[in-house]
Every structure is written in C-alpha cells, then in structure tokens.
Amino acid sequence: MKHYYFSALALLAVAFSYGQCPPAGLNITSQAQLNAFLVDYPNCTQINGDVIIDEANITNLNALANIVTITGALEIREVPALANLNGLQNLQTVGTDLILREVEGLSTLAALSSLTSVGGEFTVRSCPDLVEFNGVNNLMHVGLGMIIRDCESLTSIEGLSNLTFVGEILEVVENPVLTNLMGLENIMTIVGGEEGALVIEGNAMLTSLEGLGNAYTVMTGDVTIAANGLLSLCAVPSICSYLQNPSAGALITINTNLLGCNSQAEVETACTVLDTDYFTETVVPFRIMQNPVKDVLQLHSTEANGTVVIYDALGRKVGTYNLQKGIHAYSVENASGLLIVVVESGEYKQAFKVLKP
Structure with missing residues (x-):
C-alpha cells in the first residue's frame, strides 16, 4: 500500500508540473x-x-x-x-x-x-x-x-x-x-x-x-x-x-x-x-486618456456640463464629479481594481472600464 501511495503521489506531481507555466518567463x-x-x-x-x-x-x-x-x-x-x-x-x-x-x-x-x-x-x-x-x-x-x-x-x-x-x-x-x-x-x-x-x-x-x-x-x-x-x-x-x-x-x-x-x-x-x-464626422464626446490609471483619471470631453461618476466592481459609488470641457483629472486615489466610469452630458452617456492597480 505504501508503494502504491508514493507512486500515486509521484504521478500527481508529474501531472501537476505539466499543467504549470515557467516561473519567470x-x-x-x-x-x-x-x-x-x-x-x-x-x-x-x-x-x-x-x-x-x-x-x-x-x-x-x-x-x-x-x-x-x-x-x-x-x-x-x-x-x-x-x-x-x-x-x-x-x-x-x-x-x-x-x-x-x-x-x-x-x-x-x-x-x-x-x-x-x-x-x-x-x-x-x-x-x-x-x-x-x-x-x-x-x-x-x-x-x-x-x-x-x-x-x-x-x-x-x-x-x-x-x-x-x-x-x-x-x-x-x-x-x-x-x-x-x-x-x-x-x-x-x-x-x-x-x-x-x-x-x-x-x-x-x-x-x-x-x-x-x-x-x-x-x-x-x-x-x-x-x-x-x-x-x-x-x-x-x-x-x-x-x-x-x-x-x-x-x-x-x-x-x-x-x-x-x-x-x-x-x-x-x-x-x-x-x-x-x-x-463632419460622428462626435465622440468622451475619451479616457490612460488605462490603467494611477491616483487620477484623465478624461477628455467635448462637453462642458455633465457628471462623471465612478463605481467599483461591486457597484459602489467611489466618486462623483462635475464634468469639465477639455482634458481634466478626476481623483481615484481611494479606489482600486476594476472601476466603471460613467460620463453623462445632455444627450451623451458613455461608460468605460478602467483598471487601477
């Protein structure tokens, strides 16, 4: 029984090793x-x-x-x-x-x-x-x-x-x-x-x-x-x-x-x-300027009035800001992981997924 036991472990180890990837590239x-x-x-x-x-x-x-x-x-x-x-x-x-x-x-x-x-x-x-x-x-x-x-x-x-x-x-x-x-x-x-x-x-x-x-x-x-x-x-x-x-x-x-x-x-x-x-082309009013992000999210907007609302992966609101025209930074320093950014102004509404390591 012991011999069988160790043989099984050996086979398991071989199978396990074959399922892995090299540890360092x-x-x-x-x-x-x-x-x-x-x-x-x-x-x-x-x-x-x-x-x-x-x-x-x-x-x-x-x-x-x-x-x-x-x-x-x-x-x-x-x-x-x-x-x-x-x-x-x-x-x-x-x-x-x-x-x-x-x-x-x-x-x-x-x-x-x-x-x-x-x-x-x-x-x-x-x-x-x-x-x-x-x-x-x-x-x-x-x-x-x-x-x-x-x-x-x-x-x-x-x-x-x-x-x-x-x-x-x-x-x-x-x-x-x-x-x-x-x-x-x-x-x-x-x-x-x-x-x-x-x-x-x-x-x-x-x-x-x-x-x-x-x-x-x-x-x-x-x-x-x-x-x-x-x-x-x-x-x-x-x-x-x-x-x-x-x-x-x-x-x-x-x-x-x-x-x-x-x-x-x-x-x-x-x-x-x-x-x-x-x-004359279709207007794309909002653009994320980097992804992943660090402590601030840079967003470009062609619109001046609206909101920027940031949620975490569980749907909890982690930040609400007034939308500003041009390129502006919005703080995400208190959030981490996958974030959902919802930008809305008048007839335009867009959601982005960004990652904050």
Whole structure:
C-alpha cells in the first residue's frame, strides 16, 4: 500500500508540473529549447514574465500556440530565419512591450490576429521583407508607443484600422515606399510623452497624411512632420484640429516636405480653406486618456456640463464629479481594481472600464 501511495503521489506531481507555466518567463536561444517548452508545459496559456528571443536560429514559433497572455514583454530581435509569427495566433495581450526588430525574413504579421492590447511599446523596426500590417486587425490599445520604422518594403499599414488609443507616441519613420497612412483613421487618442505625440519623418514616398486620425483625434504633445520628400497634403482633420489648440509648450516641427506642408504656417493656411464638411464626422464626446490609471483619471470631453461618476466592481459609488470641457483629472486615489466610469452630458452617456492597480 505504501508503494502504491508514493507512486500515486509521484504521478500527481508529474501531472501537476505539466499543467504549470515557467516561473519567470522564457529566454529562448535555440529552436530545440523552444520546442521543449511545449513538451514541458503543454497546458500553459499564460507566461508570467518576459519572452525574449534574441540572436537565435529560430525558424518557427509553433511551440507557443497555446499562449493567450504574456504578462511581461515579447521581444523578437535579430532572428533572420523567422518568416512568420505562426504560433502566436492565440496571443491576446502583452503586458509590456512587443518588439519585432531586425527580423529580416519576416513577411507577414497575420498570426497576430487575436492580439487586442499591448501594455507598453509596440515596435516593428528593420523588418525589410514586411509588406503590410494585415493580421493585427483586432489591436485596439497600445499603452506607450506605436513605432513603425525602417521597414523598406512596407507599403500598407491598413491592418491597424481598429487601433484607437496610443498612450504616448506614434512614430512612422524611414519607411521608404509607404505612400499613405490609411489604417490609422480610427485613432482617437495619442496621449503624448517625453518624446512627443507624433513623429512622421523620412518617409520618401509619402504624399499625404490622409488616414491619420480624424477631426476628433486628441493629441497632447510635440508633433514632428519632417523630411518626407513627396509630402504635400498635411491639412487633414486630425492635424488641423491639433494646430487650432496645441497643448501648452508643445514643440511643433513641420519642414523639409513639399510646398503646402513645408511649415506650420503653410499647413494652417491650408486648413483654413477646407470645406467644413471635411470635418463632419460622428462626435465622440468622451475619451479616457490612460488605462490603467494611477491616483487620477484623465478624461477628455467635448462637453462642458455633465457628471462623471465612478463605481467599483461591486457597484459602489467611489466618486462623483462635475464634468469639465477639455482634458481634466478626476481623483481615484481611494479606489482600486476594476472601476466603471460613467460620463453623462445632455444627450451623451458613455461608460468605460478602467483598471487601477
């Protein structure tokens, strides 16, 4: 009986270990190591920590096919033999950064079809075979920067059409055959950070900023639009709205583009002669400017009169405030966890879910 007892415990321990995930992320250095992950952790769906694949001879990511969440970063750098991201088709959230850099053979992002949120920076840089962004159509939220740089074959970013929130900076830089920014039309908020809110620079074939946000896009930081050799149309609703009321102290750099977009004054002049119908779109009156939040919730409103009521996950009211027009901060320092923010003004009413760690 004792022998049977200990055997049962041993079998239980083995079964238990197979149901777990690695305790501190993954640092992948070979294909064999990556393949062993699926054998060792066949039921793992959440990796707590970072997944780093750097300077490795990796040809496929199939062993990650069960992963839904990575709480830390996913970094794939200098992996020349990787042609696609197959194996990441179930990945929905990345807690911090998602970096694809110097992945020279990468031709498609189609495997990222389930991705909805990147908590930190989403960078696609120096991927010379990448032609388009199709595949990231469900991505809605980037907590810090959305960086698209040095992709010499990139012709389209239309796959970003559901992206609405960028927590700091949007950069589209040194993509020599990209001709337009269609795919960014639904961005409602670019919060801005130390490096600014928007950088459109060094895109040799870019002729127009059409597709960049809309009349109700809010940007609150520096803007650089420079050294785009064929760019002549910058007077689009998002830029015109920004130039009407830039954030205090913002540095605006518009130069070395073609006539019509070669200075701030040229763009402002072009904005004044646009038909007002060009700016007519469905009004989105309220926007949350960050999520998760810390001690204050920043909310942008196009309306001046109304209320902001904040509830916790149990439906208890934790704060009631008068709605103010523009960007204003509302205290949530006495709350934690999942919060429901209900904003109401006249005919408009909207509820948001935000997280306060």
